[in-house]
Amino acid sequence: MRPAGRQRGACVIVGTRGASGRHASDESPAVELRGITKRFPGVVANRDVELTVRRGTVHAVVGENGAGKSTLMKILYGVQAPDEGTIAVDGTVRQLGSPSDAIAAGIGMVFQHFQLADNLTVLENVVLGAERRHGIGEAARTAIRELSAAYGLGVDPDALVATLGVGARQRVEILKVLFRGARIVILDEPTAVLVPQEVDELFDNLRGLKAEGLTVLFISHKLDEVLRVADAITVIRRGTTVAEVHPKEVSARELAELMVGSELPSPSTEESTVTDTPLLTVVDTSLDDPSGGRRLLEGIDLTVHAGEVVGIAGVEGNGQAELVEVVMGMREPTSGRILLGEQDVSSWPVRALREAGIGYVPEDRHRHGLLLEAPLWENVVLGHQTDPLYRTGPGGTLVDAAAARRETEQVVAQYDVRTPSIDVTAGSLSGGNQQKLILGREMRRSPRVLVAAHPTRGVDVGAQAAIWDHIKAARRAGLGVLLVSADLEELVGLSDTIRVILRGRLTGDFDPDTVTKEQLGAAMTGAAR
Amino acid sequence: MSRLQRRRVLLALAAPALAVVVAFVVTSLILVVARDPVGQVWATLLTPPRPRLVVAILNGAIVYYVSAVAVAIGFRMNLFNIGVDGQYRVAAFAAAVVAGQAWLPGPLNVALGLVVAMLAGGLWAGIAGLLRIYRGVSEVISTIMLNAIATFLVAYLLRKAAVDGGGSNVVSTRPLPDASRVPGLPLVPGVSREVYGLVFLAVLVGLVYWFVLSRTRFGFDLRATGASESAAVASGVDVRRMVVTSMILSGMTAGLVGMPLLFGQDYAYGSTFQPGLGFAGIAIALLGRNHPVGIAFAALLWAYLDQQSNALQITAGVSDKLVGVIQGVIVLSVVIAYELVRRGGVALEQRRVASLLDASSGRPAEGAPA
Ligand SMILES: Nc1ncnc2c1ncn2[C@@H]1O[C@H](COP(=O)(O)OP(=O)(O)OP(=O)(O)O)[C@@H](O)[C@H]1O
Numbered sequence: 001m002r003p004a005g006r007q008r009g010a011c012v013i014v015g016t017r018g019a020s021g022r023h024a025s026d027e028s029p030a031v032e033l034r035g036i037t038k039r040f041p042g043v044v045a046n047r048d049v050e051l052t053v054r055r056g057t058v059h060a061v062v063g064e065n066g067a068g069k070s071t072l073m074k075i076l077y078g079v080q081a082p083d084e085g086t087i088a089v090d091g092t093v094r095q096l097g098s099p100s101d102a103i104a105a106g107i108g109m110v111f112q113h114f115q116l117a118d119n120l121t122v123l124e125n126v127v128l129g130a131e132r133r134h135g136i137g138e139a140a141r142t143a144i145r146e147l148s149a150a151y152g153l154g155v156d157p158d159a160l161v162a163t164l165g166v167g168a169r170q171r172v173e174i175l176k177v178l179f180r181g182a183r184i185v186i187l188d189e190p191t192a193v194l195v196p197q198e199v200d201e202l203f204d205n206l207r208g209l210k211a212e213g214l215t216v217l218f219i220s221h222k223l224d225e226v227l228r229v230a231d232a233i234t235v236i237r238r239g240t241t242v243a244e245v246h247p248k249e250v251s252a253r254e255l256a257e258l259m260v261g262s263e264l265p266s267p268s269t270e271e272s273t274v275t276d277t278p279l280l281t282v283v284d285t286s287l288d289d290p291s292g293g294r295r296l297l298e299g300i301d302l303t304v305h306a307g308e309v310v311g312i313a314g315v316e317g318n319g320q321a322e323l324v325e326v327v328m329g330m331r332e333p334t335s336g337r338i339l340l341g342e343q344d345v346s347s348w349p350v351r352a353l354r355e356a357g358i359g360y361v362p363e364d365r366h367r368h369g370l371l372l373e374a375p376l377w378e379n380v381v382l383g384h385q386t387d388p389l390y391r392t393g394p395g396g397t398l399v400d401a402a403a404a405r406r407e408t409e410q411v412v413a414q415y416d417v418r419t420p421s422i423d424v425t426a427g428s429l430s431g432g433n434q435q436k437l438i439l440g441r442e443m444r445r446s447p448r449v450l451v452a453a454h455p456t457r458g459v460d461v462g463a464q465a466a467i468w469d470h471i472k473a474a475r476r477a478g479l480g481v482l483l484v485s486a487d488l489e490e491l492v493g494l495s496d497t498i499r500v501i502l503r504g505r506l507t508g509d510f511d512p513d514t515v516t517k518e519q520l521g522a523a524m525t526g527a528a529r
Numbered sequence: 530m531s532r533l534q535r536r537r538v539l540l541a542l543a544a545p546a547l548a549v550v551v552a553f554v555v556t557s558l559i560l561v562v563a564r565d566p567v568g569q570v571w572a573t574l575l576t577p578p579r580p581r582l583v584v585a586i587l588n589g590a591i592v593y594y595v596s597a598v599a600v601a602i603g604f605r606m607n608l609f610n611i612g613v614d615g616q617y618r619v620a621a622f623a624a625a626v627v628a629g630q631a632w633l634p635g636p637l638n639v640a641l642g643l644v645v646a647m648l649a650g651g652l653w654a655g656i657a658g659l660l661r662i663y664r665g666v667s668e669v670i671s672t673i674m675l676n677a678i679a680t681f682l683v684a685y686l687l688r689k690a691a692v693d694g695g696g697s698n699v700v701s702t703r704p705l706p707d708a709s710r711v712p713g714l715p716l717v718p719g720v721s722r723e724v725y726g727l728v729f730l731a732v733l734v735g736l737v738y739w740f741v742l743s744r745t746r747f748g749f750d751l752r753a754t755g756a757s758e759s760a761a762v763a764s765g766v767d768v769r770r771m772v773v774t775s776m777i778l779s780g781m782t783a784g785l786v787g788m789p790l791l792f793g794q795d796y797a798y799g800s801t802f803q804p805g806l807g808f809a810g811i812a813i814a815l816l817g818r819n820h821p822v823g824i825a826f827a828a829l830l831w832a833y834l835d836q837q838s839n840a841l842q843i844t845a846g847v848s849d850k851l852v853g854v855i856q857g858v859i860v861l862s863v864v865i866a867y868e869l870v871r872r873g874g875v876a877l878e879q880r881r882v883a884s885l886l887d888a889s890s891g892r893p894a895e896g897a898p899a
């Protein structure tokens with residue numbers, strides 16, 4: 001139910017405004033970080049970081065996983081205190097001890113995990129905690145409407161957040177920040193959850209902010225996007241700033257090499273390895289919405305063969321999460337059957353499916369993939385508690401910690417998880433490194449079928465290429481993959497078949513070798529029919 | 530590696546120590562405000578206990594220990610079993626009735642009593658577990674209710690099962706036969722009082738608790754569920770079954786709480802059977818951080834304060850209720866202390882990394898082992 005038409009309309013206005021964007025370049029910079037250093041147990045996340053952000057620009061920060069980008073942004077937003085260094089906002093040095101200090105200084109941040117209450121309206125979400133500014137009534141509603149119009153956000157204050165798609169939620173988050181008076185907006189990997197159309201809309205919004213003299217700082221791993229929208233790019237490598245480049249003067253490849261500090265391997269083209277042995281078959285499967293309303297899944301038919309990657313494209317919230325949960329046994333379908341090989345596994349619990357050789361990379365690594373407070377080696381066992389490798393003692397009732405630790409060393413080495421030790425908690429890894437750990441633990445158990453939702457979300461380009469290579473190698477050996485992704489490049493590059501999911505139905509069937517992004521985009525938003 | 534572990538142990542000890550110090554200061558302030566003799570109170574509380582009291586302290590700690598472990602099992606899974614109190618009383622009553630019949634000879638009768646107690650405790654706690662998964666009733670509410678029901682149910686059944694107390698108004702079940710009494714251990718020389726023979730039971734409970742949680746697959750699943758239910762579900766844990774199972778295990782352990790008393794001291798369940806052990810268990814589990822060894826020290830401290838309080842009225846003219854205040858303050862400060870120590874630990878680590886870096890001139894950067 002995303003009012004796509006209206007948003008696009010709003011963006012057009014912004015686009016025209018974008019042209020007159022530059023006017024504040026001669027004043028003091030919006031943000032000036034000097035000599036920022038931040039240490040965590042066993043790692044230095046930031047070392048002597050220097051960063052200058054001019055007012056009224058879109059400034060991108062790029063770098064490998066674990067380079068220290070999120071930490072730097074959290075320092076600027078007052079979530080974490082730097083051990084050394086100074087922060088100047090609009091020319092005055094500030095002590096930012098908490099997010100409220102940062103907000104007072106005109107800085108706002110949108111985190112990658114949205115922080116919205118589903119069962120409240122946009123208005124309620126926006127005013128929550130900022131009631132002082134415009135009250136909670138008509139004045140606040142007017143303020144939201146004005147902000148929304150001024151920056152081309154197309155946000156309806158009375159919509160229920162639960163009914164909004166990801167892109168719209170993100171705009172609500174941005175609006176929340178603006179409502180609190182932010183003149184400097186930080187976005188941590190805002191595009192990771194978006195499909196290309198939504199990315200375009202977001203970038204139009206960012207240009208809108210810029211046109212109004214606001215400053216945007218954002219992190220991304222998608223380098224062509226960065227080149228498209230940024231006015232300046234800062235590269236962080238191993239905790240420190242190594243370069244400041246102008247988007248006109250570098251290519252995505254050069255940027256990637258600056259990040260990594262060495263040359264990137266070229267992606268290899270692959271022969272098809274698809275066989276005609278079905279591994280995972282979903283037959284006419286539907287899922288009712290427990291709270292009434294449209295069915296979450298409707299008559300899904302799908303087969304993954306040995307050696308095949310079936311990609312599911314779709315705008316988030318169209319049933320892909322439910323499809324994955326049904327296949328993984330976390331939700332029972334209302335009707336239909338799921339076959340693993342020849343066997344009907346429709347009513348099997350998660351553990352039995354796991355034991356039968358289904359690997360799982362969940363969409364939300366914090367909620368479903370990791371025990372954030374537990375050490376890495378326990379996290380490697382997670383999901384494979386009953387795997388013979390980790391079982392020991394009478395009847396296999398004990399956990400073989402030594403084996404788990406050895407395996408973790410392997411995962412860390414093979415999947416390039418950057419960590420000081422396997423005894424640190426999973427929560428202390430950077431986002432991309434957490435993702436690599438999950439992928440490594442699943443792939444190294446040699447699954448027959450891999451159900452992967454956004455397997456490289458938040459992973460830097462170098463590591464992404466490495467993960468794709470791992471998946472391709474396993475596919476040659478007969479792995480079947482059900483791949484849900486918002487990253488069209490990933491879908492096109494990995495899949496043998498691409499299916500599009502829209503409002504709970506599989507609508508399209510595309511050949512990745514011939515399909516264009518425009519065709520896919522049209523099918524995903526339903527514009528094709 | 531081992532340095533990391535040593536540091537962890539030190540940090541783990543710092544928090545409870547800090548809590549005890551805070552409790553010391555706060556209690557002193559209370560005493561000063563109330564114009565009570567501060568020095569005298571601490572002198573009394575800190576006098577080394579006489580051997581007779583040492584035995585009493587050990588015995589108290591044994592019972593507390595089992596109770597706290599029962600609570601800790603729930604805590605590890607984010608279940609708040611407030612009902613240990615009701616569970617141990619129901620269990621002790623059931624065991625006293627069955628063992629009082631003397632169906633089996635000697636030690637076998639003791640074993641039967643223990644089994645009955647575990648079954649009764651597990652059953653009573655299992656009700657709360659089932660209510661939680663089938664009706665979504667919070668186990669906090671249901672176990673509090675079950676405590677109240679246990680009180681009345683046991684009082685009611687005790688009347689029925691009671692034997693004539695010979696003129697006194699104490700009602701109690703039929704006493705155990707002599708052969709089923711577990712002899713005490715003369716661990717402390719020079720006193721006639723002995724340590725409960727079932728001290729072995731407490732040690733065993735601690736060992737099993739440690740082993741199951743840290744070494745077994747079941748324990749892994751339990752801890753995973755406690756740490757993140759959603760991640761546990763995705764990893765294949767059947768959380769509903771886990772809730773019931775751990776609730777029952779917690780209740781079975783709770784069932785053992787009263788056993789040292791029953792078989793080593795009272796030899797029957799009567800209206801004077803020691804109450805309140807379950808609530809002390811909650812505090813002790815918190816102070817001991819759900820750790821089998823930590824709980825042991827916490828239980829000893831609790832029992833020590835209990836016993837030392839008796840002399841307060843006589844030597845310092847201060848009500849022995851003061852000890853309850855001290856215990857309460859310890860529990861409150863322990864929660865705060867853990868947070869403080871955790872932050873202190875992080876800061877310490879950061880300084881250490883920094884100094885290492887200065888020494889080795891820059892090279893170990895992001896991701897480098899420190
Ligand atoms: N709370 C924490 N405790 C300990 N270490 C941490 C913590 N947060 C981050 N780190 C460490 O600091 C380093 C930088 O992490 P950060 O999250 O800033 O990386 P990032 O550049 O955002 O990476 P990614 O692209 O993967 O999100 C990493 O090595 C990480 O392990």
Ligand SMILES: [Mg+2]
Nearest residue numbers: 069070430431
């Ligand atoms: Mg990050």
